[in-house]
Amino acid sequence: MKKHRKWFQSVILFGLATVAAVTLIGGIVSKQDPPGVGDPAPDFVLPGLDGGEFRLSDYRGRPVLINFWGTYCPPCVAEMPLIQQYYDMHREQGLVVLGVNENDPVVTARAFVRQLGLSFPILMDRDRVRKAYGVTAYPTTFFVGGDGRVVAIEEGEMNENDLRGALSLLFGTDG
DSSP: OHHHHHHHHHHHHHHHHHHHHHHHHHHHHHOOOOOOTTSBOOOOEEEBTTSOEEEGGGGTTSOEEEEEEOTTOHHHHHHHHHHHHHHHHHGGGTOEEEEEEESOOHHHHHHHHHHHTOOSOEEEESSHHHHHTTOOSSSEEEEEOTTSBEEEEEESOOOHHHHHHHHHHHHTOOO
16 A cells, blocks of 8 residues: 555656646746837737727838826826827827727726727737736837837836837937
8 A cells, every 4th residue: 555655646746747847848938028129019919998809910011109008007097198199199190009908997998098088099908918018017108110110118107208209219200
């Protein structure tokens, strides 16, 4: 009986070690570095508040601002009117703004959008896209050129100079 118990314990220990090794190796192999300036922006598909589906690659050839935010984040809330203002100013030039909401209930996000009169698409993420982009602080904004590469990244609340400067890089203009 004792002989079988040791054998059984060895099999369990080996099984646990195998699972741990596979998990560790799988995590290392599948771990993608978040995009930096000059890197391709990871493509994604997310549902929008309007019920549609939004795919980043559908906007290839156009400048895209991707803003990761949540209503629970005071700096996110504070910068939204500025983002809307610059979207209104530059949408004729092809600017796309995608607001990627992080973990708010749909009803909360809808009320927020209505209250501020936001007219750009709000997409609902549940940490999948946030992780792909390596976002650890809110708000974080990625500026993606028409070629699909990241042109600038702004972490934290943007002021007018931050937004104007990043958009200048995005559009390839001075100021």
